[in-house]
Amino acid sequence: MSSLLTVFLLLICTCAYVRFLAPSILDRNKTGLLVIFWKCARIGEFKSPYVTICCIVMAFSILFIL
Template structure:
């Protein structure tokens, strides 16, 4: 379960970063299978403080809990 959460957090952060560099790359695919990346970018932009806290918590749990 922890690995899945790590992958989801990394996907959200990566998509938000890519959208900040090249918005047209993700904006043209708002529907379909590639729309998942656009949705992840939107989550990363709108909920960035919560995503950042989750990333920090996940980092500490990976470093110190295992």
């Protein structure tokens, strides 16, 4: 379960970063199968404090608990 959460958080962070650098790459994919990346970028932009907290908690759990 933690691996899936880690992959999901990294996907959100990566998509938000790519959209920050080159918004045209993800903005043209608002339909079809690639809409997943656009939605992840939007989650990363609008929920960034929550995503940041989740990333810190996940890093802490990976480094010190597992």
